Amino acid sequence: MKRGRGAPTAVPKEPPPAPTGPGFTSLSRRERLALRLTLVLSGAAAWWLAYTNLEAFATWFTYHLLGMTAGTPLASAVAFLVYEAPKVLMLLALVVFGVGILRTFFTPERTRRLLAGKREVLGNVLASLLGVVTPFCSCSAVPLFIGFVSTGVPLGVTFSFLIAAPMINEVALVLLFGLFGWKVAALYMGTGLVIAMVSGWIVGRLKLERWVEDWVHQTSAGNGHAADEGPLTWSDRARLGRHAVKDIVGKVWPYVLVGIAVGAGIHSYVPENFMASIMGKGAWWSVPLAVVIGIPMYSNAAGIIPVVQALLSKGAALGTVLAFMMSVIGLSLPEMIILRKVLKVPLIVTFASVVGAGIVVVGYLFNAVL
């Protein structure tokens, strides 16, 4: 391949800009730190003040400002919407910012180094945990897969990562926490991790390496030296965190609003126990059916939550609903089509079946114990 160096640049090089703004240069290091800390703390205090007063605000807005009569379905729908929408968006912004900063410590290169050559069980556990904190986008599933497998990460361990990364994500956790409380969010995260660990381990045990496309093994992946950005400072990390908020919250907020609006409508207008006969604990077939319907479906976490909320509030069993949510977010037809570039069909089918079976087990387990 041609690698022309090109002509030297026409513009003379300027000295690199000073690392701090003009207002900052007069301050000492310690003063700057104090200023920054004050900003962070007052921001956090303002956030907390607004967050804790949302419910009072929603009540005031609905019944005083709009003058609606308490007890009518419309008033309860409006109050629900005015409370939930800002609450979830505020939580989302906070957590995405935090996770954005956390992710600056975990690059795929570092994760791969940690996982290369690990024994199976330990590798599966580690890969699932790293799947939660390593930045991941299903559009780079293929380069990531090749990068992992060709540098000695076992196939099953790679799968643990590929299952955990999309299924357990910050948007899903925030929405579950905001709308259903920390117990449901923790259950989702815990069982999601277990499914990723066990399914990856099973895929590894089945010795399916021959169903990986041949060209993957012939590709010599580069050594994956991480980007040459130099050491990151805390203000770099904060900037990347803000980028993540802009990027993710900017993308999902319409889904969140529509979802909460739908939830508000169902909350107030659809009769209680409407879903109980179809998706309640009594209907044993509802868990596998929910998973079979959920696997090919694709939605981001923000899009699926309103459905989850609607189902739950109308009498569907928690296990059934969580199983549905996991199969929609964790497995999807588009991702499998992308993975088809590196995996042969029998491996994709095995992978989907093992994960699907794990989700079914979790669904039954919750329905039985809760």
Next chain:
Amino acid sequence: MRIEVLGTGCPKCKATMANAQKAVAELGIRAEVVKVEDLMEIVSRGVMMTPALVVEGQIKVVGRTPTVDEIKKWLL
């Protein structure tokens, strides 16, 4: 100067391409901006998360869209 954008066509890759072209235009320098879409080529560079931006053979950023200002800094 040679600037490469590594990516298979996701929205972020397109945004990176646009930012790189904008940075070159704003600086008024001579540089060719190329897109590398071949998966094997991307992987052999050691890139596991797209998009990535490569300036003169050096990987500058992986897995996110750099801003125009960031790219300008790397080009000077």
